[in-house]
Amino acid sequence: MRVTVDDDRCRGHGVCCAICPEVFALSDDGYAEVLTPDVPAEHENSVREAVESCPEHAITLS
Template identity: 50%
Template sequence: MKAVVDPDRCQGHARCWEISPEVFGLDEEGHGQALTAEVPAEHAELARRAQRNCPERAIALV
């Protein structure tokens, strides 16, 4: 599974990073970004939780 953050939708709430810092980080402006090309299996559930908690629905898991 891959995590993708849409930079046009992300408003910088940082919930993804708070929930799953192993998968998501913040850029210099405080917007979310995926840290890995592939989400490790052991972090998949937290990545899904981060996706569900994004108020802007900016995270896609594919």
């Protein structure tokens, strides 16, 4: 599973970072960035939760 954040949609709410800080972080500009694009199996459920919880629908799984 791979995860990406659409920079044009992200507004820096930080919900994904709160749910799964092992995979997401806020950049110096205050927007979400992916630390680990290839999601480790142990974080898949948390990443799915982050996708569903993103208020801007900026996170995509593939």
